Amino acid sequence: MGGGVTTVERTQVFLLPDLGEGLSEAEIVEWRVAVGDIVTVDQSVVEVETAKAVVDVPCPYAGRVVTLHGAAGEVRPVGQPLITIAPLDGGGDEPAGHATYREEERAGSGNVLIGYGTGHGGATRRRRRPRLALAPEPVDAGPAEAARPDTRRADSTGTDAGPTGRTLVGTAPTGPARSAAALVISPIVRRLAREHGVDLATLHGSGPGGVIRRADVEAALAAPTARLAAVPDPQAPSAQGDDDVIIPLTGVRKVIADKLSRSRREIPEVTIWVDVDATGLLETRAAINAATPDAPVSILALLARICLSGLRRFPQLNSRVDTDAQRIVQSAGVHLGIAAQTDRGLLVPVLRDAQRLTTAELAAELAATTTAARAGTLPPARLTGGTFTLNNYGVFGVDGSTPIINHPEAALLGVGRIVDKPWVVDGQLAVRKVTQLSLTFDHRVCDGGVAGGFLRHVADCVERPALLIAAV
Template sequence: MTTVDGTRVFLLPDLGEGLTEAEIVQWRVAVGDLVTVDQTVVEVETAKAVVDVPCPYAGRVVALHGAAGEVRPVGQPLVTVAPVDATPAEPAGHATYREEERAGSGNVLIGYGTGHAPTRRRRRPRLTGAPMPEPAPPAPATPPAPPTPVPTVPPTAVPAVPPTPAPVVGAAGTGGASLVISPIVRRLARDHGIDATTLRGTGPGGVVRRADVEAALAAATDPPATATGTPPATVAGPAPVPAGEDLVIPLTGIRKVIADKLSRSRREIPEVTIWVDVDATGLLETRAAINAATPDRPVSILALLARICLSGLRRFPQLNARVDGEAQRIVQSAGVHLGIAAQTDRGLVVPVLRDAQRLTTTELAAALAETTSAARAGTLPPARLTGGTFTLNNYGVFGVDGSTPIINHPEAALLGIGRIVDKPWVVDGQLAVRKVTQLSLTFDHRVCDGGVAGGFLRHVADCVERPALLIANL
């Protein structure tokens, strides 16, 4: 959007997948900074991921619309950028900069949306009871005289939390405010009413880690003295919740999305769970043999189970489907878009490997490792977290044997894997100790009956017990 004087207002773009709003996590520019085309100006958090938002205009920032922690609707102003006036003694490099300003972004943004819902401020519980300050008013629309370009620094025009009166001595190694880099750490601290910049960072260079925030929470709830009467070491943090009072946690962001999606799944899908115990000794031996032959490309058990599931879905495509309730039809997908349930600091997410059937086993292993790592870091774009057709859930990492998981709506099935433990097992009529796990399949009874679901689960179990069968079916 361009005004008469050439000032351009960058609106919060449509971030895809039906998202209608985003929360400002951190401004990457301040009022008065020069920005170039496609330079990241703000980091926002949607219900699905933390996203860097680039500005399609070049110029000088004259206003930032919103403070950290504020929720902005799609299509509403985000940054106002004014053109840089030409001067007779224009510094070297400004000609190229001005070409960028005139050209605009060469990238195609998803869109600018049409929503015009009023801006709202998310209220978070603060254990200290201190009120949140109102955001500073935006800078005047008329841009100041252009100074010499300076490096971008963290913004101070729109503070999100009150200034800290006394930082912890030794924080960040200098006695000043500690450095907080991770959006996940910032969010964890903010949700519990902690000013993370006051904590003593134990990461490299004094960076505040998640463990530091958790230590502050523990210090706030631990008894004030040890058994010997000596006061324990404390970390700067909020006052503890008074005894007898409930802790209210807003159902927002990804937690709200998870709640809505799982509730919808339970309302709409008539799900059934079947399970079987299997001897995974042969699968573990196969994995060890593969990794010994290709140590530079290791394969995980999850990757082998993903390969087995892909083989099963080729034989039983009814489970690689979804029900279109409005059109009253079942849609079987041509490709397998494999979802992998991953527990992260932000909650449960299901990143998707699209057309997983086209990948080799080693490619599957590499893609799984990269995808789950990015999901835990919160760097996956929203498009990577939707569109799955079948989900694999390794709940065995939590030390449990079985589960009756809820289907990831609108998919039709989900395979769960329990922990692999030593158990007595009969082999060729003799009792032996084997590596045993439990597999469970939860399926939508509308897409198939027990014969199909049982056939799929039995095929998966047979391939786990005798991996040679997998090779025979490739």
């Protein structure tokens, strides 16, 4: 990852670094420093949101902050000024043990994102505020105090009572008390509420400790009786409640829109489906978890194992079309994407070389990966490079779907909800656990015979999991 620097009259201008994976811009979520602050090498100075993840950006220079280029909520292109640092005069005020810049920057490596640096300055880097373990504050704030912006920031001990309007467990509230009804961690959630006039004090958070999440704000916008704060707009018509809601197509939403639109434009996709009796799969999962209660497996993990078996038999579906070279590229490994609904939108984290994992390892990786995706802590590299996607849309209570392929992949398997349905077993009517499987595939990489063979193999393994042993 590359970051740029410009030097003008002893000041050092740190440019927004290349965040990788084709990302060309990032939105400023929150500045960690202010003009006049003294920063050390590799200290995190700003939190930014890309189309892939929310990341901290450390500065490779030590000195005094002269200029912050951009405000919270502003989108900055890669390569544009981010922060200007002035070296401390005489060197007497510079924190001990720190050079003006890192050796990597002198060599031009540009590894400036947290997680990619060398650890210089790690002992003095400001600790990132915890995102969980929250406790509500007193609710007796008066109107004047409640309206006053809270500009307090975390100190070196980690104590924090603002600006996100919460108190960390184990710390005492300082300054004016704020209402526990507006318990918000994310500046993005605050901005979304502000842009659409949602009064956060009227919402009940669904997150840990009552934290208000993005989904809570969006639910308030969708509710017909949503309580909206009065936001004056000189250009708005006098009639109340008649204005259109304008939602900028930015960030993750924009990337999703672009990728799905490109998929529909370029890929001649076909969807086939089949109903299957999943009773045997549920019984197998119960038996595995009874034998290994400390390492339980999920239905999703078993479905992933079945997909891997099917892709070994039908590798045509583990490929992509290189339109420039007019060729089909079959991947040597299965980089399994798992569709995950998050507060930031639909993400597809990738388990690289999933075919090398055991079923227990698949289960553990899936659990950890989806949790990290929903928390927004996955690095951008974990959200790209998939070769086949598994989408469990049954969690939304629906039976079937015709999903759009995750470009540039060639296929996607969708799984509906598992419900009790009448089913014929050995000529007799019985109640069984039934689900619908749908396979959307790129007709350029294969014809219906291959796609049908793959889906039938998956269906047979769901109905008779013992076939997995024979397929190995």
